[in-house]
Amino acid sequence: MDYLSLASIFCAAFAVAFGAIGPALAEGRAVAAAMDAIARQPDAANTISRTLFVGLAMIETTAIYCLVIALLLLFANPLLA
Amino acid sequence: MNSPLDSTVLFQLGPVAITQAIVTTWAIMAILVIGAFAMTRRLGLRPSRRQAALELMVATLDTQITETTGAAPTPYRGFIGTLFLFILVANWSSLVPGVDPPTAQLETDAALAVLVFLSVIWFGIRAGGVGGWLKTFAAPNPVMIPLNILQSLTRVFSMFVRLFGNVMSGVFVIGIVASLAGLLVPIPLMALDLLTGLVQAYIFAVLAMVFITSAVEDGARTPPNTDLAPSPTKKES
Numbered sequence: 001m002d003y004l005s006l007a008s009i010f011c012a013a014f015a016v017a018f019g020a021i022g023p024a025l026a027e028g029r030a031v032a033a034a035m036d037a038i039a040r041q042p043d044a045a046n047t048i049s050r051t052l053f054v055g056l057a058m059i060e061t062t063a064i065y066c067l068v069i070a071l072l073l074l075f076a077n078p079l080l081a
Numbered sequence: 082m083n084s085p086l087d088s089t090v091l092f093q094l095g096p097v098a099i100t101q102a103i104v105t106t107w108a109i110m111a112i113l114v115i116g117a118f119a120m121t122r123r124l125g126l127r128p129s130r131r132q133a134a135l136e137l138m139v140a141t142l143d144t145q146i147t148e149t150t151g152a153a154p155t156p157y158r159g160f161i162g163t164l165f166l167f168i169l170v171a172n173w174s175s176l177v178p179g180v181d182p183p184t185a186q187l188e189t190d191a192a193l194a195v196l197v198f199l200s201v202i203w204f205g206i207r208a209g210g211v212g213g214w215l216k217t218f219a220a221p222n223p224v225m226i227p228l229n230i231l232q233s234l235t236r237v238f239s240m241f242v243r244l245f246g247n248v249m250s251g252v253f254v255i256g257i258v259a260s261l262a263g264l265l266v267p268i269p270l271m272a273l274d275l276l277t278g279l280v281q282a283y284i285f286a287v288l289a290m291v292f293i294t295s296a297v298e299d300g301a302r303t304p305p306n307t308d309l310a311p312s313p314t315k316k317e318s
Contacts, residue, residue, distance in 0.1 A: 047148075057247075057284045061239060064246030075084035 008077050012070035019066025026059045085249050088186050102183040109170050109183070113163075149287050150294040157290060160200055164193070165286035172248055172278025175255075176271075182278075185249040187241075194241035197289045201233070205296035217299035240288060247281045 034052040038045045088100040124132055142162050146154040168184060175182045183189040205214040218229045251274040258267045 050148075053280055054284055054287055057243070057280060061243045061246070064243060064250065067250055068242060068246050071085060076086050 002080075004079050005077075008073045008080065012073040015066045015070045015073070019069075020063050023059050023063040027056055030055055030059060085185070085253050086187065088188070100186075101181060102186040102189055105174060105180055106171070106183045106189060109167065109174060113166060113170065145287075146290055150290050152290075152294050152297070156204070157293065161286050161290050164197075164289060165282050168193070168244070168282040168285050169279060172282055173275065175252060175274065175278075181252060182248055184244055185252045187245055190241040190245040190248075193244070193285070194237045197240065197285075197292065198233070198237045200289070201292050201296050204293045205299075208297040209299075214296065217296055220299050236288075236292065240285065244281055244285055247277055251277055 030052065034048050037048050041048075088102055090098045090100050091104060092099050120131060120135055128136060139158070139162070142158060142165070143154040146152065146157055146161060171182050171184045171189070173182075174180050175185075184193075202214065205217060208214075209216070218226050218233075220229060251270075255267045255270050255274065258270055
């Protein structure tokens with residue numbers, strides 16, 4: 001196997017692996033903060049959870065970017081064409 | 082396994098290649114249009130059960146628009162509602178066996194994001210005129226002009242990569258698990274995919290709404306004698 005394809009496979013795995021760490025920590029913090037807020041003020045649970053969902057999707061986007069980069073490396077790599 | 086970035090060509094219509102996503106998109110559009118036409122043909126003052134369900138949907142939409150942005154929902158209801166319903170039906174169309182959701186293709190998402198980009202310009206110009214819309218790029222002060230121009234382009238890009246990545250990864254994971262494990266194993270993942278599809282449709286609509294109202298409010302704002310007033314914090318991506 002060519003070393004370029006080896007390198008792209010490794011880089012795809014690394015991109016997803018390290019790209020998932022940051023969003024995972026951030027989503028944990030966001031959910032913890034939202035739980036705290038709901039526990040303090042259960043009346044605002046609707047607003048909080050709606051904002052939480054939007055925020056979670058925003059945070060998740062960074063992981064999705066890494067996934068897209070990994071897929072580009074695997075399936076649409078310009079160097080391997 | 083097929084690359085998720087490719088699209089399968091079904092047949093050629095003259096020089097135009099018709100892909101599977103286009104056929105699915107037109108089928109969804111036909112279902113939505115015919116459904117909406119058929120459901121709203123006989124509306125009365127005493128709502129039937131069907132009309133009550135429709136009114137509930139529209140009222141929920143209005144409430145969401147007002148709660149997220151504080152704007153009156155009337156000018157935006159059509160665009161935002163159509164966007165939400167189309168993306169929702171497109172995301173959930175993966176439940177039909179043999180159908181890939183068209184939002185799992187780059188082209189559909191790019192088209193939707195370009196639609197949002199154009200509608201931001203349209204609503205911004207309609208609210209404040211061309212001058213008012215151009216002034217939104219110098220919103221806090223003129224130093225921000227390049228950053229604002231960059232932001233208006235990158236947020237469109239991030240919108241469509243977000244939708245594409247989420248829907249496509251769901252389809253992709255289900256495909257991998259189905260090819261590895263067997264018939265009934267991917268069902269929990271498909272349930273998760275339903276939730277993701279709903280949340281992504283909601284987020285796409287909410288973000289479009291936030292972008293539009295930010296352009297509208299900045300454009301309609303009176304000349305900068307409000308410098309000392311604390312500016313309202315806006316949600317931005």
